[in-house]
Amino acid sequence: MAYDKFNILKSTVVPLPTENVDTDQIIPARFLKATEREGFGDNLFRDWRYDVEGNPKKDFVLNDPTFSGKILLAGKNFGSGSSREHAVWALYDYGFRCVVSSFFADIFKNNCLNIGVLPVTVSAEFADVLFEAVENDPSTEVEVDIEKQTITLVSTGASESFDINVYKKENMKNGFDDIDYLLNIKDEITEFAVNR
Amino acid sequence: MEKKTLFDKIWDAHVVRSVPHGPDVFFIDKHFIHEVTSPVAFLNLEKRGVGVLYPERTVATPDHNVPTIDQDKTIKDKLSRMQVERLRENCERHNIELHDLGSAHHGIVHVIGPELGITQPGMTIVCGDSHTSTHGAFGAIAFGIGTSEVEMVFATQCIMQVKAKKMRITVDGELGKGVSSKDIILYIIAKISAAGATGYFVEYAGSAIRALSMEARMTICNMSIEMGARGGLIAPDETTFNYLKGKRYSPKGEEWEKAVAEWRNLQTDEGAVFDKEYQFDAADIEPMITYGTNPGMGIKVKENIPSTDGMEGSNKKSYLKSLDYMGFAPGEPIKGKKVDYVFVGSCTNGRIEDIREVANFVKGKKKADNITAWIVPGSREVEKLAHEEGLVQILEEAGFKLRQPGCSACLAMNDDKIPSGMYAVSTSNRNFEGRQGPGARTLLASPLTVAAVAVTGEISDPREVF
Numbered sequence A: 001m002a003y004d005k006f007n008i009l010k011s012t013v014v015p016l017p018t019e020n021v022d023t024d025q026i027i028p029a030r031f032l033k034a035t036e037r038e039g040f041g042d043n044l045f046r047d048w049r050y051d052v053e054g055n056p057k058k059d060f061v062l063n064d065p066t067f068s069g070k071i072l073l074a075g076k077n078f079g080s081g082s083s084r085e086h087a088v089w090a091l092y093d094y095g096f097r098c099v100v101s102s103f104f105a106d107i108f109k110n111n112c113l114n115i116g117v118l119p120v121t122v123s124a125e126f127a128d129v130l131f132e133a134v135e136n137d138p139s140t141e142v143e144v145d146i147e148k149q150t151i152t153l154v155s156t157g158a159s160e161s162f163d164i165n166v167y168k169k170e171n172m173k174n175g176f177d178d179i180d181y182l183l184n185i186k187d188e189i190t191e192f193a194v195n196r
Numbered sequence B: 001m002e003k004k005t006l007f008d009k010i011w012d013a014h015v016v017r018s019v020p021h022g023p024d025v026f027f028i029d030k031h032f033i034h035e036v037t038s039p040v041a042f043l044n045l046e047k048r049g050v051g052v053l054y055p056e057r058t059v060a061t062p063d064h065n066v067p068t069i070d071q072d073k074t075i076k077d078k079l080s081r082m083q084v085e086r087l088r089e090n091c092e093r094h095n096i097e098l099h100d101l102g103s104a105h106h107g108i109v110h111v112i113g114p115e116l117g118i119t120q121p122g123m124t125i126v127c128g129d130s131h132t133s134t135h136g137a138f139g140a141i142a143f144g145i146g147t148s149e150v151e152m153v154f155a156t157q158c159i160m161q162v163k164a165k166k167m168r169i170t171v172d173g174e175l176g177k178g179v180s181s182k183d184i185i186l187y188i189i190a191k192i193s194a195a196g197a198t199g200y201f202v203e204y205a206g207s208a209i210r211a212l213s214m215e216a217r218m219t220i221c222n223m224s225i226e227m228g229a230r231g232g233l234i235a236p237d238e239t240t241f242n243y244l245k246g247k248r249y250s251p252k253g254e255e256w257e258k259a260v261a262e263w264r265n266l267q268t269d270e271g272a273v274f275d276k277e278y279q280f281d282a283a284d285i286e287p288m289i290t291y292g293t294n295p296g297m298g299i300k301v302k303e304n305i306p307s308t309d310g311m312e313g314s315n316k317k318s319y320l321k322s323l324d325y326m327g328f329a330p331g332e333p334i335k336g337k338k339v340d341y342v343f344v345g346s347c348t349n350g351r352i353e354d355i356r357e358v359a360n361f362v363k364g365k366k367k368a369d370n371i372t373a374w375i376v377p378g379s380r381e382v383e384k385l386a387h388e389e390g391l392v393q394i395l396e397e398a399g400f401k402l403r404q405p406g407c408s409a410c411l412a413m414n415d416d417k418i419p420s421g422m423y424a425v426s427t428s429n430r431n432f433e434g435r436q437g438p439g440a441r442t443l444l445a446s447p448l449t450v451a452a453v454a455v456t457g458e459i460s461d462p463r464e465v466f
C-alpha cells in the first residue's frame, strides 16, 4: 500500500520513556481481529490508556492534553516481541508519522519502514536531551529531515544525524513500497525460482 | 575459499539480487500463514490486482484466535469467526493448502510445519508471526515478518531485507537432572537480555545443543526472538534426519538420499567468523523462571528477584513498573509464591515430548486445589498421540484439563484468558503485561517446572518435588 510521502516533519512530541515497550502493549492481541486495516488507532496502547471499564487512565501520556504531535519519543528497545504490523498501523492511524528511540526491535523497525512511519534511532544521550526538553516544555518542536538524515531540537538547534539506507530513504520520500520494486523484477524472480 | 557460516550459506543461496546500498531481494522457499496476519495482505493484493505467484509454496492454518473447546461447532466470537472464514475463502480462491480446524493436521503453524515435514534443512521460511524462528531448529533460515511482507511473498515469493549480523551461542557440557531446553534458552536470554541479540541471526552450537531432540531444539530456536534476534538456527545432523524421515512432505527414496547428502553440507565452516560469540557451560544452568514482564527478566527458581542496587533513571523506573505489575518486591525469593493457573502449550512447549514430560511427572499425583491446570496440545497430531499413549488419562486423573489445539492462552485472543491479577506459570514464550489476558501475571518456565508448580500450588524447583 502506498503511503504519504515523507520529507520534512516538524512537530511537537509525545514522550513515552518506558523501556522495552513490546507490541502487545502497543496493541493487545484481542484487538487484532479485524480483516481490514482501519481503526486500530482507537486501541493504541489500549491497556495503558484505558482501565477495564474503558475509562481513560489519567496518568498515561496519550490522555495528557499537554502532549500531542506526530512524533513519538520512546524508551529503549521499543517495539519488541510480536511481529504484528498492526502495532505500526495503530501508531499511524493515531497520527504518528515518526518514532524516535535509542534502540528499536528489528521486525518493528522493518514494519515501520514498510508502511511509512519513520523510525529514527538516536544516541542514548540525544534521547535524554529530547526527553528533558519535551518534558520541561511540551510545546517543544522537533524537526526530522529525511533528505539530510537529521533530527533537530528546534528551540536550541541541537541536532544529530541518523541512519537509513538509500533504498528505504528513496521509498519514504516518494511513498513507494517494496512491492512496487519487486513486481518490477518479477521475471528475474521467476527465473531464479526455477532452481529452487 | 571464503569461510562461511551456516547462515551465510543459506542466505547467500537465496539472494535474487542485492540493491546497491539497500536490502537484498530474498527468495522464500516456504511461507506459512494464519488467520490474523494474512487477511489485510490478501485484501491489498486484490486492490493491486495481483495474484499469488506460487500458491504451492504457502501453507495455511487457523491457530491464533480459535477456541480450544467445541471446535466442531461454529465459532461463537463473531470477529474470530470472520477471520477464520476469510482465511478459508482466501485459501480457496488462491489455491492454498489449508489445514482447517478439525482436520487431521490442524494445529499451531510452527508445530504442524515440522510435523508434516514441510520444514527442511537449508530452506528459507517466513510467516507473519515472530516465532517462525522455531523452524530454524532444522538448519533453516526462518523468521517472522509483517503483513506488508506477507503480501510481498504472495505477490513475488520474495521480501526485501538487509542481511542480519551473525552471532554464535555455544553451550557445551551436560545438562543436570531436571533441567531442559527451556531452561537453556531462558538462561541465555536472562544473560544477554531481551534486546541482546537485536540485529543478529543466532546459530546455536555446542555439545549440549547437539544432544537435544528436535522438539527440544525447536523450543530453543522458538525463543530466539525473545532476545531480539531475527532468528536462530541449529546445524542439521542425524537427529534432524531421523526426525524428518518418512514425514509426509519429506523427500522419499532416492530423493531422500540425495537430500540428506546435501543437508550434510549445511554446517558452519571451521574458522568462519561471527560478529559476536557467547559461550555457556551447561552445568551452570538450572531450572529457570521469569519474574518480570519481558523474557529477559529470568532467574533460577532458587534465586531471589534482583534488587534495584546499581539501577537508576528510566531503567530503574521501568524495572519497578514491571515488578509492580507482577506484584513482586525487589530482592525477595520467588520460590514459594502462590500460583493460580498453569498453562502447558504453545509453539514453544506444546509438542508431544512436552506433554509426555508433564504426564510422566504428575503420574499418580494430584494438582493442588488452588491451581487451574490447562494443557493445550500444539496440534491434532499431538492430541492424538497423547490419547494413544495414555497421557490424557494420566493428566486428567491429576486434575488437568485437556483442551483442543491452538495458540490459546499463549496470547489469549480467544476465551482462554487468565483473569486479571492472577498468577500463571506457563510453558509459553512471553510474559508481557496482559499477554495472557488483561491484568494477567505470567511467569515462564519449563514443562517440568510447570508440572512441579501444578502439584505444589506454588513456585517450586522441580528437583525438590519429585
Ligand code: SF4
Pocket (backbone or CB within 6 Å): B063, B064, B108, B109, B110, B129, B131, B346, B347, B348, B406, B407, B410, B411, B428, B429
Ligand atoms: S503459540 Fe503463541 S507464540 Fe506460538 S504462534 Fe501461537 S500465539 Fe504465537
